[in-house]
Amino acid sequence: xxxxxxxxxxxxxxxxxxxxxxxxxxxxxxxxxxxxxxxxxxxxxxxxxxxxxxxxxxxxxxxxxxxxxxxxxxxxxxxxxxxxxxxxxxxxxxxxxxxxxxxxxxxxxxxxxxxxxxxxxxxxxxxxxxxxxxxxxxxxxxxxxxxxxxxxxxxxxxxxxxxxxxxxxxxxxxxxxxxxxxxxxxxxxxxxxxxxxxxxxxxxxxxxxxxxxxxxxxxxxxxxxxxxxxxxxxxxxxxxxxxxxxxxxxxxxxxxxxxxxxxxxxxxxxxxxxxxxxxxxxxxxxxxxxxxxxxxxxxxxxxxxxxxxxxxxxxxxxxxxxxxxxxxxxxxxxxxxxxxxxxxxxxxxxxxxxxxxxxxxxxxxxxxxxxxxxxxxxxxxxxxxxxxxxxxxxxxxxxxxxxxxxxxxxxxxxxxxxxxxxxxxxxxxxxxxxxxxxxxxx
Amino acid sequence: xxxxxxxxxxxxxxxxxxxxxxxxxxxxxxxxxxxxxxxxxxxxxxxxxxxxxxxxxxxxxxxxxxxxxxxxxxxxxxxxxxxxxxxxxxxxxxxxxxxxxxxxxxxxxxxxxxxxxxxxxxxxxxxxxxxxxxxxxxxxxxxxxxxxxxxxxxxxxxxxxxxxxxxxxxxxxxxxxxxxxxxxxxxxxxxxxxxxxxxxxxxxxxxxxxxxxxxxxxxxxxxxxxxxxxxxxxxxxxxxxxxxxxxxxxxxxxxxxxxxxxxxxxxxxxxxxxxxxxxxxxxxxxxxxxxxxxxxxxxxxxxxxxxxxxxxxxxxxxxxxxxxxxxxxxxxxxxxxxxxxxxxxxxxxxxxxxxxxxxxxxxxxxxxxxxxxxxxxxxxxxxxxxxxxxxxxxxxxxxxxxxxxxxxxxxxxxxxxxxxxxxxxxxxxxxxxxxxxxxxxx
Numbered sequence: 069x070x071x072x073x074x075x076x077x078x079x080x081x082x083x084x085x086x087x088x089x090x091x092x093x094x095x096x097x098x099x100x101x102x103x104x105x106x107x108x109x110x111x112x113x114x115x116x117x118x119x120x121x122x123x124x125x126x127x128x129x130x131x132x133x134x135x136x137x138x139x140x141x142x143x144x145x146x147x148x149x150x151x152x153x154x155x156x157x158x159x160x161x162x163x164x165x166x167x168x169x170x171x172x173x174x175x176x177x178x179x180x181x182x183x184x185x186x187x188x189x190x191x192x193x194x195x196x197x198x199x200x201x202x203x204x205x206x207x208x209x210x211x212x213x214x215x216x217x218x219x220x221x222x223x224x225x226x227x228x229x230x231x232x233x234x235x236x237x238x239x240x241x242x243x244x245x246x247x248x249x250x251x252x253x254x255x256x257x258x259x260x261x262x263x264x265x266x267x268x269x270x271x272x273x274x275x276x277x278x279x280x281x282x283x284x285x286x287x288x289x290x291x292x293x294x295x296x297x298x299x300x301x302x303x304x305x306x307x308x309x310x311x312x313x314x315x316x317x318x319x320x321x322x323x324x325x326x327x328x329x330x331x332x333x334x335x336x337x338x339x340x341x342x343x344x345x346x347x348x349x350x351x352x353x354x355x356x357x358x359x360x361x362x363x364x365x366x367x368x369x370x371x372x373x374x375x376x377x378x379x380x381x382x383x384x385x386x387x388x389x390x391x392x393x394x395x396x397x398x399x400x401x402x403x404x405x406x407x408x409x410x411x412x413x414x415x416x417x418x419x420x421x422x423x424x425x426x427x428x429x430x431x432x433x434x435x436x437x438x439x440x441x442x443x444x445x446x447x448x449x450x451x452x453x454x455x456x457x458x459x460x461x462x463x464x465x466x467x468x469x470x471x472x473x474x475x476x477x478x479x480x481x482x483x484x485x486x487x488x489x490x491x492x493x494x495x496x497x498x499x500x501x502x503x504x505x506x507x508x509x510x
Numbered sequence: 511x512x513x514x515x516x517x518x519x520x521x522x523x524x525x526x527x528x529x530x531x532x533x534x535x536x537x538x539x540x541x542x543x544x545x546x547x548x549x550x551x552x553x554x555x556x557x558x559x560x561x562x563x564x565x566x567x568x569x570x571x572x573x574x575x576x577x578x579x580x581x582x583x584x585x586x587x588x589x590x591x592x593x594x595x596x597x598x599x600x601x602x603x604x605x606x607x608x609x610x611x612x613x614x615x616x617x618x619x620x621x622x623x624x625x626x627x628x629x630x631x632x633x634x635x636x637x638x639x640x641x642x643x644x645x646x647x648x649x650x651x652x653x654x655x656x657x658x659x660x661x662x663x664x665x666x667x668x669x670x671x672x673x674x675x676x677x678x679x680x681x682x683x684x685x686x687x688x689x690x691x692x693x694x695x696x697x698x699x700x701x702x703x704x705x706x707x708x709x710x711x712x713x714x715x716x717x718x719x720x721x722x723x724x725x726x727x728x729x730x731x732x733x734x735x736x737x738x739x740x741x742x743x744x745x746x747x748x749x750x751x752x753x754x755x756x757x758x759x760x761x762x763x764x765x766x767x768x769x770x771x772x773x774x775x776x777x778x779x780x781x782x783x784x785x786x787x788x789x790x791x792x793x794x795x796x797x798x799x800x801x802x803x804x805x806x807x808x809x810x811x812x813x814x815x816x817x818x819x820x821x822x823x824x825x826x827x828x829x830x831x832x833x834x835x836x837x838x839x840x841x842x843x844x845x846x847x848x849x850x851x852x853x854x855x856x857x858x859x860x861x862x863x864x865x866x867x868x869x870x871x872x873x874x875x876x877x878x879x880x881x882x883x884x885x886x887x888x889x890x891x892x893x894x895x896x897x898x899x900x901x902x903x904x905x906x907x908x909x910x911x912x913x914x915x916x917x918x919x920x921x922x923x924x925x926x927x928x929x930x931x932x933x934x935x936x937x938x939x940x941x942x943x944x945x946x947x948x949x950x951x952x
Contacts, residue, residue: 084769085742087807089799093653095817096810097799104816127597130604132585135825136578143574155569162572162785196638196819203818207675211535229817233649300527327526343604345823357531357539365529368538374546375537375671376645377638377819381787383577384823 095232103472104225106453114460118498120485121466123278123441125338126409127489135341138390139383145393161386167370169194170382171389175334175348177397182311185322185332191352191366193373194380198308198335201349202230203376204369205304205331209268210236217304218256219271220248222473224278224306227271238475239267247284248272250295257299269302269331274321275310276440279473279484283438286318293321296329302353308335311399312410314439328352331365338441339399339406340391344384411439413487413495420499421445427503431510434485441488444470449509451483458505465501537674545914546667548895556902560940562927563908565720565883567780568851569931577783580832581825587835603828609812611636612824613831617776617790619839624753627764627774633794633808635815636822640750640777643791644672645818646811647746647773651710652678659746660698661713662690664915666720666748669713680917681709689726690714692737699741711744711773716763717752718882721915721926725880728760735763738771744795750777753841754852756881770794773807780883781841781848782833786826853881855929855937862941863887870948876927883930886912891951893925900947907943 089097107121139161146157160170169175172192179185195201209215213235219227221240231238241256242249253270260267272292274284284292296303305321322332332350340346351365373379395402414437421434431448449455451469460466468486470479487495531539549563581603588599602612611617614634621627637643651657655677661669663682673680683698684691695712702709714734716726726734738745747763764774774792782788793807815821837844856879863876873890891897893911902908910928912921929937 084739084771084795086796086798086804087744089797089810091653092650092797092810093814096650096813101813101816124606127601127605130597130600132581132600132603135604136581139574139578155572158572158574159569161574162577162783163569164566164779164784196823199818199820208534208538211533226817226820233814233817297526302529329526337606341604341825342606343823343825345819345821345826353526354528355531355534356528362528368531368534371538371543372535372675374543375668375675376641377787378641378668379787381638381785381823381826383783383785383829384787384826387825 093233094235095229098232100225100228100472103453103469107456107468107472110457110460111466114464114466117460117464117466118494118501119466119489120487120498120502121468122489123486124489125342126406128409129405135387138387138394141390141393142386145389161382163382165379165382167374167379168192168366169348169380169385171385171392174389174392174397178392178399179322179332179350181397182400183320183323185320185350187350187352191350191364193349193351193366193369194385195347195349195373196377196380197337197345198306198333198347199226199230200373200377201333201347202227202304202306203233204372205269205333205349205351206230206234206236207372208365208368209302210234212266214265215268216260216265217269217271218253218260218267218301220273220277221475222279222470222479223271223475224273225473227306228475240475240478241270243280243282246288247274247277247280247282248288248292250288250291253292253295254299257301267299267301269304270296271304271306272321273306273308275307275313275318276437276442278309278440279442279444279468279470281435281437281440281443283313283318289318289321289324293324293329297327301329303330304333305330306333308338309440311339311403312407312439312441314411316438322350328354336388339403340388344388346380346384346388407439410441410488413490414439414443416490416492416495417443417485417487417499420496424499424503425506428506428510432506441486443485443487445483445485447481447483447506447509450480452480455509463501463505465498465505467502535675536677537671540674542667542670542914545895545911549898549910549914552899552902553908556906556908559902559906559908560936560943561908561931562929562940562944563910564931565928566931567784568848570851571847577829580829580836583832583835584828587831603824605824607821607824609816609821610634610808611790611822611827613827613834616831616834616839620834620841621764621774621792623839624842625762625765627762627792629792629794633792633806635791635793635808635811636827637789637791637815638819638822639779639787640748640775640789641668641672642815642819643775643789644669644746644748645675646814647711647775647791647793648672648676648678649814650807650810651744652676654708656707657710658702658707659711659713660695660702660709660743662715662719663917664721664912664921665713665917666715667915669748670917682917682920683712685722685724688730689716689719689722689724690730690734692730692733695734695737696741699743709743711746712738713746713748714763715748715750717749717755717760718879718884720751720882721884721886721910721912723877723879723882723885725755725760731760731763731766735766735771739769743771745772746775747772748775750780751882753781753845754849754881754883756853758880764792770796778830781845782830786830788822788826788830849881852883852930855932856881856885858932858934858937859885859927859929859941862938866941866945867948869945870952873952874948883928885927885929887925887927889923889925889948889951892922894922897951905943905947907940907947909944
């Protein structure tokens with residue numbers, strides 16, 4: 069250390085040469101991030117606008133007292149059903165713990181009860197929401213630059229985000245009107261392989277998808293599994309909304325999966341509590357190593373998790389565990405009120421769209437999801453950021469441009485409408501405002 | 511879809527070609543992961559062995575009732591100090607929320623109260639433990655293959671893990687006997703740059719480091735900041751143990767940082783509750799973009815977090831927030847009992863080492879940390895996995911080979927001894943057993 073070191077000329081920022089965005093990871097310069105920020109910023113600038121944009125669960129039944137109760141229920145369960153001492157139970161919930169989680173058995177039980185999915189407890193990794201689950205799987209699968217992931221387009225932005233963080237391209241597969249165009253899936257797999265790329269997995273939301281609201285019918289589900297078998301593809305099934313898919317619930321891909329080809333990604337954000345940030349991944353695939361010892365993919369996801377977040381807050385897990393225990397391990401039972409509310413809102417949306425958009429039925433169209441949080445509105449003009457801003461400012465109504473969910477072109481004339489947080493009044497008034505926008509544009 | 515697709519020959523695993531470890535991300539085949547697994551596995555096989563291996567905080571004062579109280583204190587704070595309605599307070603804690611967190615202001619206040627660090631609230635990102643904080647920073651900084659991070663060797667395994675996930679080499683810098691060899695730091699920076707690499711940051715734990723127990727004295731801290739200024743290096747300061755650094759606490763690097771060159775990584779795992787999994791990163795560095803608009807590095811870390819975990823459980827944050835509010839925003843105040851316990855254990859370790867290892871003082875040596883959880887024992891034989899297993903089986907005592915914390919050679923004749931969870935009895939008996947091992951090996 070010489071004296072001159074401390075006398076070096078300082079920049080105007082006090083000596084430290086600023087970091088430049090161009091020198092940070094490319095994910096940070098991705099235009100998709102700009103879009104989402106734009107939407108948030110418009111929502112903040114026009115707080116009185118009625119929002120069909122956010123996809124958050126209803127707050128109607130939030131109750132902090134219930135959180136306290138669920139924590140106590142889980143502790144009681146540890147004491148009286150697992151035979152732990154008070155000290156042992158406290159340690160499990162308050163100390164560092166198992167990387168794969170402490171409610172893995174309850175998660176496996178819930179999947180058995182609600183979805184007839186039967187997996188070993190060891191194949192469950194409890195994660196910091198479904199977002200971490202997606203990251204873990206993509207980080208594991210992206211081992212070389214030629215690795216890509218296929219996804220139905222439009223695609224949930226969380227999948228695209230996780231893929232960006234591991235520099236993994238997302239190849240779009242057409243949705244078509246049945247939720248996934250299986251011919252296009254085969255075409256894309258073959259095209260990618262001819263280009264020297266490795267399609268590592270195919271990502272799909274089979275039930276009332278975000279953003280489209282489309283569900284795959286049973287035939288499509290079975291055909292998808294056959295295509296995946298023929299092409300030897302792993303399927304990543306995201307099932308965040310399956311519990312709210314309506315009366316006619318269909319078997320999930322994991323339920324139909326007879327050769328452990330499906331990795332299930334799950335979330336308790338919509339079914340228990342967003343504020344817990346608890347999700348999971350089921351990865352019961354075998355992974356032989358160079359000595360031919362076999363472990364589960366879940367074990368490797370756990371290793372990655374140990375380097376990423378160490379473990380999912382056991383305190384937050386305990387609250388989710390208490391909720392599962394309270395409702396006999398069934399999220400269908402736990403969410404009766406919520407399901408009714410979302411179905412009521414869906415009916416209100418359909419009725420409202422028919423009423424307020426009657427003058428435009430020759431020029432607009434909307435789909436009719438079986439449930440979930442979202443539906444798609446197709447319009448005869450470009451639904452871009454500029455229109456969104458005008459919609460918020462002049463008409464007081466917010467929505468999400470469907471283009472946000474496409475990696476390239478696509479969705480330019482579509483709008484995602486969310487109805488999970490609306491009331492009879494906001495839905496009606498919001499759609500009336502939307503009709504005014506349409507009158508102006510159509 | 512043709513009929514033959516479903517009739518394809520199945521492998522013995524039911525049709526699905528197993529994933530091979532060699533096709534998964536290289537971090538999963540890293541020998542360091544094997545070492546940590548080995549240690550855990552030995553601990554499970556010999557449950558009666560006294561452990562100086564784990565670095566967990568004491569469970570002496572765990573109290574689930576306190577968790578309930580802290581949650582209520584935070585809700586009361588929102589209601590009565592921030593003027594929220596009951597509904598607004600519940601929404602903040604239970605709904606999806608701000609990516610940067612909901613206790614950023616309390617974290618900033620704690621740093622001001624305990625450490626004389628003054629940063630804008632917007633520079634705080636609340637994370638899923640310190641581990642996610644490390645990942646966010648390394649993911650942001652690793653934009654090209656030539657990007658590397660420098661770190662004092664031996665290095666906390668968490669840093670090495672996060673770096674592996676973003677394929678970022680960790681270049682070791684010698685510790686020397688003052689905690690960091692500044693000549694070696696300069697040498698490594700120059701050597702890396704000559705090799706066409708970009709050292710993006712230097713990682714260091716200045717207070718009672720994990721694994722060595724060494725603290726940097728004030729002169730070394732100031733000199734380190736001067737070297738970083740001369741070389742235009744970012745410093746990543748990990749301060750997980752600073753609150754337990756003993757009576758003579760020294761100013762942190764962030765406290766001394768006059769040109770926003772220090773990114774502070776923090777954890778509430780040791781100071782509030784491991785089970786909350788809440789940590790933070792302070793990143794008040796300016797980042798100009800291509801249009802010369804300036805944002806904070808924290809904003810970009812937040813963007814990465816939105817693609818990784820969305821946000822840190824606000825419920826878990828609320829529990830940590832309640833603890834901070836209960837103790838006047840001071841972790842020093844909150845941890846008086848814990849600090850006393852760790853200091854008592856350190857004294858017991860020093861006395862025990864002097865008593866039980868007296869026959870070997872010409873062949874072994876140990877350092878004398880000012881506090882923290884760990885100390886280093888140097889032995890005249892190789893302290894490897896084989897010896898660890900023998901130590902557990904034959905002598906009933908566990909420790910961590912220091913070699914685990916080196917990326918290449920190094921630490922082969924050193925042992926990390928943790929004393930955070932011991933009692934008078936276990937420390938005394940454990941050191942007696944360690945003396946038997948030494949008698950066998952020396």
